[in-house]
Amino acid sequence: AQTVTQSQPEMSVQEAETVTLSCTYDTSESDYYLFWYKQPPSRQMILVIRQEAYKQQNATENRFSVNFQKAAKSFSLKISDSQLGDAAMYFCAYRPSSNAGGTSYGKLTFGQGTILTVHP
Amino acid sequence: EAQVTQNPRYLITVTGKKLTVTCSQNMNHEYMSWYRQDPGLGLRQIYYSMNVEVTDKGDVPEGYKVSRKEKRNFPLILESPSPNQTSLYFCASSFSGGSTYNSPLHFGNGTRLTVT
Numbered sequence: 001a002q003t004v005t006q007s008q009p010e011m012s013v014q015e016a017e018t019v020t021l022s023c024t025y026d027t028s029e030s031d032y033y034l035f036w037y038k039q040p041p042s043r044q045m046i047l048v049i050r051q052e053a054y055k056q057q058n059a060t061e062n063r064f065s066v067n068f069q070k071a072a073k074s075f076s077l078k079i080s081d082s083q084l085g086d087a088a089m090y091f092c093a094y095r096p097s098s099n100a101g102g103t104s105y106g107k108l109t110f111g112q113g114t115i116l117t118v119h120p
Numbered sequence: 121e122a123q124v125t126q127n128p129r130y131l132i133t134v135t136g137k138k139l140t141v142t143c144s145q146n147m148n149h150e151y152m153s154w155y156r157q158d159p160g161l162g163l164r165q166i167y168y169s170m171n172v173e174v175t176d177k178g179d180v181p182e183g184y185k186v187s188r189k190e191k192r193n194f195p196l197i198l199e200s201p202s203p204n205q206t207s208l209y210f211c212a213s214s215f216s217g218g219s220t221y222n223s224p225l226h227f228g229n230g231t232r233l234t235v236t
Contacts, residue, residue, distance in 0.1 A: 004162075006162075009160075035224060035225075042229075043208065043229065043230045044227070044229055044230075045210065045212075045225075045227035047224045047225075050224055091162060091163065093163075107165060107168070107178065107179075108153065108165060108168075108225065109165070109179075110155075110162040110163040110164070111162050112160055112161060112162040113162050
């Protein structure tokens with residue numbers, strides 16, 4: 001079974017600085033997708049960034065980027081120039097490829113979450 | 121507006137009283153799923169559906185039922201709720217297969233359920 005681990009229950013950063021949130025996962029699949037979701041106090045789940053495992057290039061979305069290390073099964077999120085609005089719970093998530101066959105594609109696994117605090 | 125609509129947003133009930141949390145999406149998504157969120161445990165999948173009349177268990181299905189009679193609706197049913205089902209519940213949907221195989225999930229706004 002796939003597992004996703006976020007080892008940092010809480011992180012903090014000063015406004016305008018950079019912070020990295022860690023995520024590791026365990027899978028026997030070679031083709032899959034990884035996501036970071038943000039959950040602000042409103043509890044809405046917002047997609048931050050996604051990565052296809054077959055792509056070696058790290059995904060980037062404005063101030064958000066990932067460091068995807070497939071061999072190490074690591075998928076960290078870097079937030080640059082942190083803003084007060086970045087304060088939220090962040091979840092890492094794993095989804096097998098539709099090529100996985102059967103119904104395993106439907107199983108999406110989340111990490112435990114990391115609470116990010118941004119100090120002004 | 122493309123969205124996943126969950127109702128109710130808050131629900132307080134008593135042990136054993138059957139309840140249904142509704143979920144509807146207007147994006148013609150094949151895939152729908154239910155999650156519960158608990159502190160320190162993240163989101164755990166309860167049930168999911170790959171398409172109409174196709175459902176399967178997630179990681180924590182005990183005590184829950186689902187049905188998928190129409191593509192847009194995926195209700196979560198608690199036949200006999202217990203206090204350990206007190207949680208924050210999310211419904212989500214996405215495309216599946218083909219060129220949209222990496223489609224991200226679209227989430228509803230959550231339902232805070234308290235069972236006393």
